[in-house]
Amino acid sequence: MRITRVLGGALLALGLAAGPATADSSPSASPSGDGAAPTSAGTSFRTAVEVEQGQTATASASTGDYLYWSFPADSGQRPTVKATVKLPQAHLAQTWQIDVYDGLRRRQACQYGAQTRTAAQDAAAVELACVLRTVRAWSEPWANDPLPGTYYVRLTAVGLKAADLGQPVSAELRVDSKDIGGAAAVDGSLAKPLVPGIAVKSAAEDEDASATAVLSSIEPDDGWASGWWSDRWVWTAIGAILAALAGIGGYTLTRGSRRPRHVPPPPGA
Template sequence: MRTLRTLTTAVLAGAALFGTAGTVVADSPSPSPSTRTDGEAPAPTEAGTSFRTATAIIPDQRATADASTGDYLYWVLPVDAGQRATVKAKVTLPQSARHGTATWQLDVYDGLRRRQACQYGARTRAAARDAGSVELSCTLRTVRAWSEPWANDPLPGSYYVRLTVVDLPKDDLGLPVHAEVNATLADQGGAHDVDGTLAAPLVPGASTAAPEAQESAAPGKPAALGEPDGGWSSGGWSDRWIWTAAGGVLAALGGIAGYRFTAGSGRPSRVPPGA
């Protein structure tokens, strides 16, 4: 009788458990059709016209914008310590007859709005009168976690991308163009680490709004800048620590091996005469 009662209790408990699980599954909200499953915001289709209205983008995201020849186009993205940013831009020129050569330029500024030099790439290119497009690129130096106040080293924070035409016939001003911008980041490892770190990344006027809030921001307002994946490191972790620890272990093992080799067994190799 006791065994039957125990089995009955177990069956009732199992039924209650499955009933609760079914209720939980039923109450779970289904994903909205408008929500992307990859968690990434759609690529921007417009650009800002100044530093304050720069359009926020993320690495490996192709941003586009339709503009007029002569406009200043601005985008902004976060770059962390130990990363080397490469920005590429392509401008599709109008098919209508143009009056001469147009020179386009790609500039990258850090969070202090200091223009950073391009280590590689062609940041300025001239498009012939009959050219259909022009492509530019700029690879910055590796971002440092800390720098001297007088230095112009790239530091972690916001990086502004500016694309514009710097020389063209006046009659070609205002012609429609289509711009594409893509930024990629490459981790350079602990070889570029320094001992100091910034108190905070250089992100002027940035808010901590989510990407959904950035999409709903009103035009003309400062862009809400995001953070790199995993947050700002600012030199907090690096493979330099691994190499340092490995070097210490190898040095200790080398010291032990050297001691054992030179010390020997501790006994004299020859017995002194008369001993």
Template sequence: MRIARLLTGALVGAAATLGAAATLTAVAGPAFAAGDDQQKAPTEAGTSFRTAKEVAQGQRATADASTGDYLYWSFPADAGQRPTVKATVKLPDSAAGPSGATWRVDVYDGLRRRQACMYGTQSRAAAPDATSVELSCTLRTVRAWAEPWANDPLPGTYYVRLTAVDLSPADQGLPVSVAVEAASKEIGGPAAVDGSLAAPLVPGATGATGSQALATGEPDNGWSSGWWSDRWVWTAAGGVLAALAGIGGYALTRGTGRPSRVPPGM
């Protein structure tokens, strides 16, 4: 009975630890809920890295612009996230003709290094009968730490640049409407590394005038910088299961009868 109670207690402890994994991951993972901030989504775009309009993940930023403009937005991404940027361009009638215009979306990290897209349609030429162009770019998973020589995406500010290339002179300056949205998938433990940045890559102005930082956006729950990973939960669960296996092995291998008598004269 005692062994049964021990086994039952160990099983309950393991179940509680494993059951907490999903809850703790959801709590510890940075949230980018739009909520009421959706009403505050930018309705214009910046024209450079320095003037990029900040947008939270989950918000849909819009802007009216002209073909040939370079449009910039910025959003925060934390360790363990795999961001996807989507852009929609509504074309004017004349731009939907055989002009050969190609629209392109690029994503840069806080060091202004262009990040490669794992998949998605990063650039697309407007079809002759098209009224809009859809673009997307899914980045690699943001890492909490990387070697100095690596080009891995790191926690911090990310910049989105949208523009049209291969425009004919007749199509320059035509009005377009654009919409951009960034959202992330939480990858968690499979992307965890043993290390973290001292601070996220959020560029800021350091002039003597104390001017405002270039990008101030951050996750609702702050930057995790890789301190949390659901690997912690699975490690604890593994310890509980190892203890359970030890108790079970002991119960199976220990003797249940009395020790044999020692022969006389020994």
């Protein structure tokens, strides 16, 4: 009976512990109602237009232009960048490409997705997608792993012919993320996210709170490193509880009976 009560209490504790992990495993990106979605794009890294995850940004441009947006990505997230380019009614075959760079302007490889696609002649639109690797909380200095911070998206047409230069196009961009959870957890974290100008801001706050020089002001809803909780903690707790139950069960089975053995009386007593 004692083991049954202990096992029942352990299962109840596991249910309570698994609750936050289940809620945390849902996609982290949701549409933000804080502001309207951007309707323009930048022309360089420094003028990239900030986009929150879950928003659909739009922009009007001409073929041959470089369109830049930026978005924040925190540790444990796997961002998916999707772009749709609406082409003019009459055009030649065009090849469009989407590239993603981190806060250090290192080009990040796509796990999968149509990063480059050629639109057939007179096609109405072309759709591109790039699923990045999971953002890590820490990495070796020589590695090219995605790290928390600002990410830049560049959309442009490559190999255009002179007849297609300058034609009007419209583009849509959307970024969503999936929370990977404890499977992507690492032992370490960055002192600061890779946000351009954040070191300048930290120094300015010590001298004058009104002096800020951050080139990217957008950040996750819960702040940076908001994904410190993951199901890795739950599985650690489950392992500890199972080990304790195994120890209790083994001790109960091997300790034997505490009742004194019956000793027969001596002869003639």
